[in-house]
């Protein structure tokens with residue numbers, strides 16, 4: 117039995133310390149270096165196999181190889197060389213002289229003979245599975261002894277635990293990278309909290325929602341964060357989460373009053389054996405557009421039923437009169453029939469608006485056809501002309517010649533222009549004037565409709581493009597509408613990359629317009 121050398125004990129201790137090193141390359145590099153030094157080898161190489169123990173995952177050597185040589189060395193040595201023999205036999209090998217041992221493959225005859233005469237090669241087992249082979253070489257024959265062999269085996273045993281740790285860590289890190297990529301790509305805001313509601317993880321969508329950096333939120337409890345970021349939404353999130361957990365509910369709704377956005381929050385519990393690893397995953401989905409549509413729909417239904425009730429009553433009265441006339445052998449009064457047509461037109465307009473809301477809900481994609489802007493304006497004017505005539509209004513066209521072609525959704529833009537013309541017609545008294553202008557300049561197409569009608573009170577102008585907002589003023593009280601037209605104009609124009617605008621003065625008139633980018 118050999119007496120353990122101090123340097124040998126020191127080496128084993130140092131390898132044992134590698135247990136805390138989690139970098140796989142580091143573990144192998146240091147093991148190779150320590151063993152090479154301790155046994156006085158000239159060169160050490162480590163062949164790392166993949167976790168199935170089948171193919172080469174890494175090749176760590178004390179000396180640098182170019183990529184091509186690495187490929188040849190690793191393939192030949194593993195298939196036919198000593199490392200291959202050690203792997204196949206799952207046992208260590210000591211070659212006292214490479215010249216007489218058939219297990220040694222001569223890679224480059226002259227150089228190899230000059231350099232390597234004795235070799236030690238030991239297998240690495242991790243949890244009983246072969247995971248690699250370490251080879252140590254020396255230019256003198258019979259340099260290595262059986263004592264060296266046992267020492268290197270002990271080093272291999274010792275290093276195997278570190279190797280296992282580092283591999284586990286690498287695997288976990290790989291999984292974390294995958295998880296991170298998933299979290300980064302989801303559009304929902306995700307927050308991972310521990311049991312005390314401290315933020316453990318927040319994906320980019322959540323950070324955007326909170327208007328904070330990752331370093332601002334990680335490790336902070338929701339309530340502390342709410343105070344720090346002066347964010348009422350977070351405070352409510354903490355409150356509602358507590359309430360939901362008490363009632364064993366895994367979903368609740370939350371509104372962000374600041375941004376007027378509505379969220380549905382889904383909660384999943386993380387049940388871990390260790391209390392400090394348990395917690396909650398919160399997924400916040402923005403359902404504002406759905407909520408807006410639901411509100412809009414409810415409003416439209418209320419409004420439609422209210423506004424339709426009145427003309428239906430009017431029609432019934434007219435019909436009663438006409439029936440009484442017919443019963444007495446009289447022809448119906450033509451004025452009554454005329455009024456009935458007008459009432460029907462009002463009802464028709466209401467139904468059209470309802471259909472528009474339905475369309476907005478479907479958010480059909482825009483088409484991108486190339487068209488002549490005169491065709492667009494003429495089509496919209498054609499639609500409005502009968503109403504303009506009926507109100508004896510003057511329509512002036514102020515269209516620049518040679519307007520450049522536009523690209524976009526012809527029918528949606530026609531609907532937008534119709535809404536502006538329709539408003540000018542409705543909110544301008546009989547005999548008024550409507551001026552339609554259009555010009556192209558600086559890659560923009562600009563369109564506007566000016567009227568000299570009732571105008572909009574200054575204090576109500578800010579909300580004018582909001583869905584179902586209608587100005588309240590005595591002059592326009594009698595005019596029916598849904599308050600949806602302008603919001604549709606805004607949506608259509610903005611989806612085309614343009615902008616809407618208006619100026620208005622109560623009692624003097626309004627100008628509504630928009631510009632669109634000219635895309636070729």
Ligand code: ADP
Pocket residue numbers: 535539540543544567569570571572580585586587588592596597598599600601602603625626628
């Ligand atoms: P609606 O006309 O159906 O009420 P809109 O969304 O088209 O809905 O318009 C919203 C409100 O804006 C109208 O109710 C009206 O008060 C005001 N408005 C729109 N266009 C004009 C205009 N040309 N002149 C005066 N007021 C207008």
